[in-house]
Amino acid sequence: MCHLKICSLNLRKLIVMIFLFLLTLPSHSGVLKKEDVIAAFPSPYIVGDKDEALPVWPLYQQISTDTPLVGYAFESIDMAAVPGFAGIPYNLLVAMDPEGTFISIRVLSHHEPVFLEGLGEKPLIDFAKQYSGISLMQNIKIDAKPTLAQRENKANAYIDGVTKATASVRIFNQSVLSSSLTVAREKMGFAKGRDPDLIARIKSDLYEPMSWQQLVDEGLITRFTFTNKQVEEMFVGTIGEGQDEEGLAAPEEEFIELFIANLSVPMVGRNLLLPEAWAYLQESTAQNDQVILVIGNGRFSFVGEDFVRGKVPERISLHQSELPVEIRDFDLSDRLDLFELDYQIKLPEPLDDHEWKAFHIIGQAGLDPAYPYEFKLHVPRQKGWLYPETVVKDLDLKTELSADYYVAAESDNKTWHSLWAGRTTDIVILLVGLSVLTIVLIRYQLLTKSQQHLRWFRPLYLLYTLVFIGWYAQGQLSIVNITGVLQAWLAGRSLEFFLYDPMTVIIWAYIGLTFFVWGRGTFCGWLCPFGALQELIGKLLAFLKLPQVKVSDQLDARLKWIKYLVLIGILAVAVVSVPLTGSVVEIEPFKTSITLIFDRSWPFVLWAVVLLSLSLFVYKGYCRYICPLGAGMAIFGKLRIYNWLPRRDECGSPCQLCNKRCEYQSIERSGKIDYNECFQCLDCVVIYDDDKQCVPLVVAKRGRKLKVKQVA
Structure with missing residues (x-):
């Protein structure tokens, strides 16, 4: 049997060679x-x-x-x-x-x-x-x-x-x-230049009380005015020239006055809307939607007399990057209570009688706050009576949002953000659980100074892992995560698919860090829901005083190599066959027992039950001998930078108590801990600190002078 380090090195060389070959293959494309x-x-x-x-x-x-x-x-x-x-x-x-x-x-x-x-x-x-x-x-x-x-x-x-x-x-x-x-x-003319996943985002937490004039001075409200003369000049040389008698009579009078503001910017919306209206606006729009307020006054209505609530206006349009962006009336006709009472805009007194409308732009349209908003006001004129000719000219209304009010576009501004936001409570509970585990592993003496402390804490934490992380939050890590990354890398695709499962991302990130500190056992011993299920079954058997098989050290050492062979086999299949990968990863019972909670066809349920039954006879047999994910964890666990569990010179010579008591058989006869197989149950540390169990401490307590020395 080759040494693990040599085997894994050869495997890496083989996989890299296959990777280089497959990277030259064409990427996925349509098949129809x-x-x-x-x-x-x-x-x-x-x-x-x-x-x-x-x-x-x-x-x-x-x-x-x-x-x-x-x-x-x-x-x-x-x-x-x-x-x-x-x-x-x-x-x-x-x-x-x-x-x-x-x-x-x-x-x-x-x-x-x-x-x-x-x-x-x-x-x-x-x-x-x-x-x-x-x-x-x-x-x-x-x-x-x-x-x-x-x-x-x-x-x-x-x-x-x-x-x-x-x-x-x-x-x-x-x-x-x-x-x-x-x-x-x-x-279809959607905002061609803007991918809605790669646009700037309006800052949601930037707010301070400001008056109308302060908002104008800050550039958050933009004012436009056009005189009759300016409008008439647009129609020179067309059939509309000279058709506006009222405008010709008073060329310097105001044709229209307009104010434009982005209500989705908290500095604007929270200062112009009553709290109830702002809350309704937030509730009724998605994270990247925008609502634009337009206020008008003058001879010309910016929506027109035939405007229908909830529809796309005909007289005003929005463009960005020279392409139209659909704006639609933010219809409140079903909420007349808000429209008539709470939704009134807090306008200064001179603007009280002005016409105003709020227009909704959905996030999918790709409207980017970092680029100018180019509105066009369409002014029509007609000539003739029975069959009139019509000509339309546009007034340009350009407004920009200061960079102080948005976050620049980033490559990770993806729609998975909303999924993370929707699971805030789950994420907080998970982070609290990981924080508790971190404290326990750093200050393990808090538990190991008393066997009763560990006896109660560990089953409770395993229940949290099984019920919350596994069955509820669906945070069971799997070999599928590794094969998925491998196959995505081979095909040159992004790994962003991971971000759609926040539980998996957070647990992998935590495990990635703890590899350097504690090694493989942090996940396998504390955070694996299927491992927790096995161990809880084992503890139930111990409570019922049902015996389990103790595998000989020689056989145990050989059986532990099986999981590495299983891992190599799965990775090899993942490299050469995507469809077959979906079948071979079923050696894991995680999907059946944790993800689907045994709600599956009988062959898969039977396999999961067989593996759980194995733990009735051999303590956590699947984890120790078969699990490919555990094999991968053991390999990455070699990143561990120090041996953190305490040992004494007497461990292994002459004392063999920890070796005999270790259910995982991860303590060698020499007293050395095999961290590749250690599940960090801390039982050996309880013995180490107990002067009623640890032989050197028992001997010292009896008065014999033995030098007690803790070794790294």
Whole structure:
């Protein structure tokens, strides 16, 4: 048997060679041909030829003798290959109409572990069906619990998630939005220059009381005025010239006065709105939405007499990067109490009778606070009476937000931020639990000075790990995390898929740091939900005084190599076959017992039960002998910079008590602790500090003069 260090070195060389080969292979791309799309969209649809510039198929429909464009169909992987939870992107067939409303979404392929022989594919297919009829111009909220007023607000769309598959459906949603917005920016006039995931963000915590004039002086409210003469000059040389008799009679009089302000900036919104109205604004809009206030006065209405509440205004529009950004009236008609009472803008007295409207821009439109907001006021004029000719000229209204009020665009401004924000409570509970564990491992004497302290604390913490981290928060780390990173790296994809599962990210970050301090045992002994389940079963058997098998030291040493072979096998499969990887990782029972809580087909449940049954006879047998993740943890655990558990010269010679008592058989006959196999249960430290158990202390207590020396 080769030494572990030599084996792992050779393995790394082999994997690197394979990596270099696979990196030369083409990346993922669409798989459908035109006939496949025709089969997916039969009559009355007519599928056009694939666009040469952008891989989309136009969809037409036969209506009488006309065949208007009714939509676009495309594969999500062509537009945005967002890696899934296993590191492999979804491939979805997305169809949406020219206005950005989804016609249908179908799953072509995926490698999400929870939907492969887990929950099955039906929940995923049902989840995809919910997108039909939803518009890209709406805020899509997953698993939200909206109030009645929120549901009636058409700016939002609510989709039911899939229990036990939170990260996977969030990545699905990101795949849909990212790919669809790519098409929308190219084909439908969405803000082409701005990826909504890579724009500046308005600072949400910057506020101080300011008056109207102070807001104007600060540039947070921009004023525009236009005289009749200025407007008339725009129409010179057109049919509209000389058609405004009132303006010609008073050329220096005011045609329109406008004020524009961004209510989503707290310095503006909180100073212009009553607290109840500001709270309603926050409740009714998504994190990256913006609401723009426009106030007007003069001869010309900026919305017009025919304006319909909740609709897109015809007389005023917003542009950025020379492309239109849709603005829609922030409709409060269903909340007349707020509109009439609480939603009144706190205007200075001279502006009390001015007309005002609030316009909503959703985050998906990609409106960037770091770039100028280019409004256009469309002024029409007509000539003639029976069949009048019309000409429209634009007044330019350009406003900018000071850099003091936004955070510049960063590469990690991704939509996973909302998922983290939505799990704030879970994250706080996890961080508290990790803080407690850190204190315990640093000041382990707090527990080990009394066997009773450890006897109560450890089972309680393992229950926290099993119930909260595992069953509730779905924070079970897995070999799938490693294979996912490996396969994403091989394909040259981003590792951002990890960020959709905050529990996993935080635990991996914590474990990554503790490798240097305590080694492998921090996760395997304290933070692994399946390991906790095994150990709790073992403690129950001990309470019932049921005997367990004690494997001989020689056999134990050989069996512990199995997990390294399993790890090598899984990594090799992950390098050469994505589909097969989904099968071989099932050697882990984590998905069955922790993620799905045994709600799965019987072969997987049987395998999990067999492995748990193993712990009835061999203490934590799966963790010690089979677990590939544990093997990986042991390899990374070699980063540990010092041996932190206390030992004495007498440990191993002559005393063998810790060696005999260690359930993990990680203490050698010499007294040395094998940190690659140690689960940090601290039982040996309790013995070390107990003058009724530790042989050297017992002997010293009896009066014999033995030199007691603690060694590093």
